[in-house]
Amino acid sequence: MRQIYLNYAATSPRTSPAVTRELCRFLGQNLRLNAGRNFEGIEDGRVALRARMAICKLFGTDFPERVIFTSGATASLNMILKGLLEKGGHIIASGVEHNAVMRPLEQLRKKGAADYTLMSCSPDGAHDPESLEDLIRPNTRAIVMTHASNVLGTVLPVGECFAKARRRGIFTILDASQTAGVYPLFFGGDTDALVFPGHKGLRGLAGVGGFVLSEAASEQIEPWLSGGTGSVSQYIEMPSFLPDKFEPGTMNTLGILSIALAVEEILEIGVEAIRSKEMELTSHFLEECQKIPRLRLHGSRDASRSVAVVSVDVPGRDAGAIAASLFEEHEIITRSGLHCSPRAHQAAGTFPCGTVRFSFGYETTREEIDTALSALCAVLKT
Ligand SMILES: Cc1ncc(COP(=O)(O)O)c(C=O)c1O
Numbered sequence: 001m002r003q004i005y006l007n008y009a010a011t012s013p014r015t016s017p018a019v020t021r022e023l024c025r026f027l028g029q030n031l032r033l034n035a036g037r038n039f040e041g042i043e044d045g046r047v048a049l050r051a052r053m054a055i056c057k058l059f060g061t062d063f064p065e066r067v068i069f070t071s072g073a074t075a076s077l078n079m080i081l082k083g084l085l086e087k088g089g090h091i092i093a094s095g096v097e098h099n100a101v102m103r104p105l106e107q108l109r110k111k112g113a114a115d116y117t118l119m120s121c122s123p124d125g126a127h128d129p130e131s132l133e134d135l136i137r138p139n140t141r142a143i144v145m146t147h148a149s150n151v152l153g154t155v156l157p158v159g160e161c162f163a164k165a166r167r168r169g170i171f172t173i174l175d176a177s178q179t180a181g182v183y184p185l186f187f188g189g190d191t192d193a194l195v196f197p198g199h200k201g202l203r204g205l206a207g208v209g210g211f212v213l214s215e216a217a218s219e220q221i222e223p224w225l226s227g228g229t230g231s232v233s234q235y236i237e238m239p240s241f242l243p244d245k246f247e248p249g250t251m252n253t254l255g256i257l258s259i260a261l262a263v264e265e266i267l268e269i270g271v272e273a274i275r276s277k278e279m280e281l282t283s284h285f286l287e288e289c290q291k292i293p294r295l296r297l298h299g300s301r302d303a304s305r306s307v308a309v310v311s312v313d314v315p316g317r318d319a320g321a322i323a324a325s326l327f328e329e330h331e332i333i334t335r336s337g338l339h340c341s342p343r344a345h346q347a348a349g350t351f352p353c354g355t356v357r358f359s360f361g362y363e364t365t366r367e368e369i370d371t372a373l374s375a376l377c378a379v380l381k382t
Pocket of ligand 1: 009010072073074075098100146148149150175177178197198209340
């Protein structure tokens with residue numbers, strides 16, 4: 001039996017064969033040099049520039065120096081939230097945030113630095129932009145929203161919310177962990193910071209990701225992480241120019257190269273084509289799930305309003321046990337539990353037991369989905 005991987009919301013299972021070949025070639029050919037640290041390290045600088053350019057193309061922006069590479073979405077969110085709020089203020093967050101947002105916010109609150117308020121949402125994760133006005137306080141500095149819930153799949157109305165926030169002079173931070181590379185998304189307009197992981201929709205390696213900043217955000221956010229940059233080393237303070245202001249320490253060049261190569265591939269396929277395939281797969285899965293007795297679907301049942309993420313449960317059945325049977329008896333890889341997003345489960349009414357989450361990628365086939373559906377029916381019959 002061949003394994004079927006349906007856990008794309010967590011991570012893409014592999015880099016494409018062409019990207020893997022290029023990464024191996026790079027490893028075989030290059031000395032391990034360090035951008036900005038020695039003359040030969042210029043090669044690493046070139047890799048980073050290539051990746052910055054690819055990210056700019058993907059998100060439709062023109063400022064490669066405002067693309068910052070980090071170890072991932074979690075590091076990026078910590079750098080932005082703490083860099084902006086360490087000195088105080090209030091922040092509004094959606095009602096379905098990942099712990100990569102919630103835990104830094106809670107740390108800031110516990111330290112007495114900054115306070116936060118969560119938007120309310122319906123059980124399927126839908127948010128009403130009109131509700132934002134009542135949450136804004138005189139000291140509200142920022143709003144942070146995930147673009148799509150990693151539990152419910154629901155796409156949030158970030159455009160409307162960010163437009164309202166911006167009119168009130170509030171910074172807007174978008175966690176695009178579930179949409180970068182798989183959902184049309186353009187930086188600019190009302191977004192001040194866009195966070196992306198490298199290993200999910202971008203299909204690069206794990207341990208790398210980053211963020212893109214507006215000019216105002218790049219000036220206002222303090223460098224939360226500091227250290228050597230290989231530039232202006234005579235000064236004890238971090239450089240004020242980009243990207244060095246936010247890129248201390250030795251870079252993950254192989255990871256950054258994986259982003260460059262994988263994003264170039266995505267640009268060739270086209271994000272619209274990826275979105276359209278994932279939407280079709282999700283729509284088929286949602287439709288078939290509704291025919292399975294006792295199975296409860298959480299999140300939007302409309303694939304045009306969600307990404308390729310579907311959470312299900314069965315009253316009285318343990319989600320972990322269902323996922324374990326899917327894997328042990330049918331070699332189908334899903335993810336069960338709270339998915340690092342307890343808030344989304346509280347909204348959906350599935351806290352603390354959690355759900356079984358199915359998530360699809362561009363490589364997923366309809367046949368794999370049908371096999372998973374049959375397996376789910378078989379598991380639920382036992
Ligand atoms: C919405 C969301 N934000 C943040 C993260 C954290 O990403 P990473 O673990 O790559 O840092 C995830 C990962 O699942 C996510 O789904």
